[in-house]
Amino acid sequence: MKKTLLATAIAGAMAASGAQAATVYNQDGTKLDIYGNIQLAYTDIDNADGESEDGIGDNGTTFGFAAEHVIYDGLTGYLKLEFDDIKADEMATATDDDDAGDTAYIGLKGNFGDVRLGSYDQLIDDWIQDPLTNNEYFDASDSTGSRHGHGDGSDQQTDKITYTSPSFGGLQFAVGTQYKGDTDSFDSRADQGSSNASFFGGAKYTVGAFSIAAVYDNLDNVVYTDANGDVDSVGDQYGITAQYTIDTLRLAVKAERFVSDADSDSDAVDGDFYAQDTNFYGVSARYGYGMGDVYAAYQYVDVGANDFADEVEQSVEDEQDRDETYNEVILGATYNISDAMYTWAEVAMYDQENDEDDGFGVGVTYLF
Structure with missing residues (x-):
């Protein structure tokens, strides 16, 4: 979450x-x-x-x-x-x-x-997902999250090297890889047993108060284990986000897609991986009113059934269950008590069965 x-x-x-x-x-x-x-x-x-x-x-x-x-x-x-x-x-x-x-x-x-080596947030997180909602507690779901995606993103944060270019007239690009050696586990469920390097990359263009970014990640080191015990990568991530700032108002729009490599729902093990292609379309706004921010986000999530092989039989009910749409709404506000301390309140609705994950929160943060 x-x-x-x-x-x-x-x-x-x-x-x-x-x-x-x-x-x-x-x-x-x-x-x-x-x-x-x-x-x-x-x-x-x-x-x-x-x-x-x-x-x-x-x-x-x-x-x-x-x-x-x-x-x-x-x-x-x-x-x-x-x-x-x-x-x-x-x-x-x-x-x-x-x-x-x-x-x-x-x-x-x-x-x-800039060249960076180690463990840090994914490029798609920084350039695509965070501009939409990087809130205190409740965020819009995305292709890295467990609600409709393939995990919690922790598999993508380690053992990476990234090159980020300087700005060329407002244009900047980044490329990188995650390398897993023979002794590394690709995730908590399986060890691929051989070294492998993934690929991710993106480009960002900024002109004045407007910026647009696009990112691709092949997720080659994020794997699942199917019912036969075989290990394979989960799929691919794509995303594009645009932002525009007017004084203290920032507007953002996002389109993101997760493309599954799974052959059928039978590839899912204990619910750890969902074998659906999923699209995310979101808009958000954040306004600084002087003593803090007020913000809101709406996202439309389209979880579509894959085009599985003909030999995979599916009931009408199963097809409907795997082809659904969701409307997510998040509202929030912060209030600055001082330069180093602030409070916040948020409410979220994720349109899930039994209102799962819907809720509200209030909190306080002290920074130094």
Whole structure:
């Protein structure tokens, strides 16, 4: 349900700019910042049976380090290490099973562009999905999410290298790969047993207050296990997002598609993978009113049945179940208590059976 939190993005931006983040060393071209946030929220969300479940919990508390040093004029080395799964409500850090520290990378940047190696968010997340909804708790679903997609996106965040070009008259591009070696598991369900490199890439064009971006990811290292125990990649991701800013109003529109490589529903194992091609069409708006933001998003999700082989028999009921549409609506607002502290409230409707995942939340975030 929750991707990269807005507060986490803000904290990262502060670390990069030095705003509010604590600079513990800055001498001879080397700089080290410490930053973070504490996020707590009360949520009330319907489960698969339509029953309300509420509680107070951590909402993505983060602690991180950002460092850089000038190698020579025009070339800078940098790193980022971020612990994203600190449980503020439990006063304890996460265990190894909780994916703590899932942002960790080093890189070089200069006039030639930027090269990054390590674990970080997917390009399609940063350029396509986040501009639509990068909210506090409730986001629109996408081709990386478990609601209509193929997982939670964690399989795509590790072992990557990405090159991002400088801007050429407003045009920028990025290409990268995720490499999994012979000893790496491709996901929690299976080990492919051989090394493999995926491909992802995208382009972005910015002119004035308008920008448009397109991204493709072949998901070659995100795999599923079929009923026969065979392992294969789940499919492909495509997306395009346009944004336009008018003063403090930002408008965004997104079209995204997940194309499944599965041959039939029998390839799904324990519900981990859904063998449907799925389209996502969304619009959103965010307006800064001075003391915070108000925002809204609408998304139309078209889950279509694949063109399976003739030998795969399907009932009329099964065909209808796998060919559905959903209307998602998310509303929210933030209020700044101070430069470092704000509150928020959100409500979401996902149009699922028994109103699953519908709910509301309120919370508070402190940034440093």
